[in-house]
Amino acid sequence: MEHKLNYNDLWAYAPAPEDSGHVNIRDRYGLFLNGRFQDADSGKTFETHNPATEVRLSEVAFAGETDVDAAVKAARNAFDKSWNPMPPADRGKYLFRIARMIQERSREFAVAETLDGGKPIKESRDIDIPLAAAHFFYYAGWADKLEHAFPTRAVTPMGVAGQIIPWNFPLLMAAWKIAPALACGNTVVLKPAEATPLTALKLAEVIQDAGLPDGVVNILTGDGSTGAALVNHPGIDKVAFTGSTAVGKLIQNSIAGSHKKATLELGGKAANIILDDAPLNQAVEGIINGIFFNQGHVCCAGSRLLVQEGVADEVIAKLKDRLETLRVGDPMDKNTDIGAINSREQLNTIEGYLKLGQEEGAQIHQPECSLPEKGYWCRPTLFLNATQSHRIVQEEIFGPVLAIQTFRSVDEAIEMANNTPYGLSAGIWTDKGSRIFNLTRRLRAGVVWANTYNQFDPTSPFGGYKESGFGREGGLHGLEPYVNFD
Numbered sequence: 001m002e003h004k005l006n007y008n009d010l011w012a013y014a015p016a017p018e019d020s021g022h023v024n025i026r027d028r029y030g031l032f033l034n035g036r037f038q039d040a041d042s043g044k045t046f047e048t049h050n051p052a053t054e055v056r057l058s059e060v061a062f063a064g065e066t067d068v069d070a071a072v073k074a075a076r077n078a079f080d081k082s083w084n085p086m087p088p089a090d091r092g093k094y095l096f097r098i099a100r101m102i103q104e105r106s107r108e109f110a111v112a113e114t115l116d117g118g119k120p121i122k123e124s125r126d127i128d129i130p131l132a133a134a135h136f137f138y139y140a141g142w143a144d145k146l147e148h149a150f151p152t153r154a155v156t157p158m159g160v161a162g163q164i165i166p167w168n169f170p171l172l173m174a175a176w177k178i179a180p181a182l183a184c185g186n187t188v189v190l191k192p193a194e195a196t197p198l199t200a201l202k203l204a205e206v207i208q209d210a211g212l213p214d215g216v217v218n219i220l221t222g223d224g225s226t227g228a229a230l231v232n233h234p235g236i237d238k239v240a241f242t243g244s245t246a247v248g249k250l251i252q253n254s255i256a257g258s259h260k261k262a263t264l265e266l267g268g269k270a271a272n273i274i275l276d277d278a279p280l281n282q283a284v285e286g287i288i289n290g291i292f293f294n295q296g297h298v299c300c301a302g303s304r305l306l307v308q309e310g311v312a313d314e315v316i317a318k319l320k321d322r323l324e325t326l327r328v329g330d331p332m333d334k335n336t337d338i339g340a341i342n343s344r345e346q347l348n349t350i351e352g353y354l355k356l357g358q359e360e361g362a363q364i365h366q367p368e369c370s371l372p373e374k375g376y377w378c379r380p381t382l383f384l385n386a387t388q389s390h391r392i393v394q395e396e397i398f399g400p401v402l403a404i405q406t407f408r409s410v411d412e413a414i415e416m417a418n419n420t421p422y423g424l425s426a427g428i429w430t431d432k433g434s435r436i437f438n439l440t441r442r443l444r445a446g447v448v449w450a451n452t453y454n455q456f457d458p459t460s461p462f463g464g465y466k467e468s469g470f471g472r473e474g475g476l477h478g479l480e481p482y483v484n485f486d
């Protein structure tokens, strides 16, 4: 009788959950408005839950139009009276202070991020929180050096920025938005996603403790209606949005013809391309990292695999093997690879695509891992024999689902990779530098990783082509959307 190797027995780990005892999550949070936490004008609130256990974590204020108006006025007042007139080096000192305080409280931030969003603690601890601090450090350095960033041009801040962020990297996206805006002398009103408000509110505590002048940063929790009220408020000068392409289009329509400038970072459907000379084990690990870690809740996730025919069977066999060893479950356990899906709605969306992919004729493959009873979970999934016209190849699923296609020539791979409405990122796996240069030039994607995937650094710009949006965040380029060129 054939004996099937059970990797989970072979590699059994005892549970190693992170302690959450040291993390103070308040029972109720107000809006952070003009330097103080306060209730919404309407008194409305909503609850935030842990998607891994469905347990309530806290209750937060729900900002309406009146609160948005008050926050924009506070930000304008702070811009005129304190932040813009302040010497740039002093603005830099505040940003350095925020960066250091995030570092000091990094364990607390990591645990709060994982509890509220469901992502594995090793992701929030090793990626989200250190990168958020790194963004504040990086832009703190630019605050008094803008004349070197734009050597031949005089720049001034834009004024008040309205910033809207999604639930997949709550603290990191807040840092991406707030740090460059403040470094350039702007003030901000930030709206976190309704599913993950906690780390933005903890950041508000840090901002309060750092002694930032009142109103420089305002954080308003709420839903899409709060976001829409912010975008439509006549008192903001700039909109920075990260989220779905559908909402990005709405925002672009609503600010058309106004003085407001926008940067939009929207969806993606990245192709990871494995050429036949690639180091295959390394490539397989990169593919797994690109789509399965963090549950595929990444707009630049490598959700498509294009593999050259000669190595396709070997790559698929290796991927299937590796899937067996991925640990799905308690996000607070440091050995977990795949945590909880962020919400019931998102799980429904992903499950809809799992059904659709099979109806379209792709062949589904999932490992047999067990899933916790409570919470929202999805097994890592491969779709074999996917074709270019399948919706699972064209549309963003935002879950741990990889659509696999094969190709013969490099030209064909480029054509397939570019053939979606998106253009945020891509990956190439090959042994030859010349092939890397050939592909990176021809792939219509804002970021192309070669022989690695999902690497981030505050010094390097990030952003999309086509329906993935426009404008760049990170690096020197990330300063540009926050200044006026006089």
Ligand code: ADP
Binding pocket: 164, 165, 166, 167, 191, 192, 193, 194, 222, 223, 224, 225, 226, 227, 228, 229, 231, 242, 243, 244, 245, 247, 248, 250, 251
């Ligand atoms: P996702 O599908 O990732 O949840 P969304 O685009 O729906 O992406 O949400 C991203 C952010 O945009 C969230 O903070 C959400 O509340 C906000 N949002 C949703 N609808 C609107 C809208 N019409 N105008 C402005 N912001 C919105």
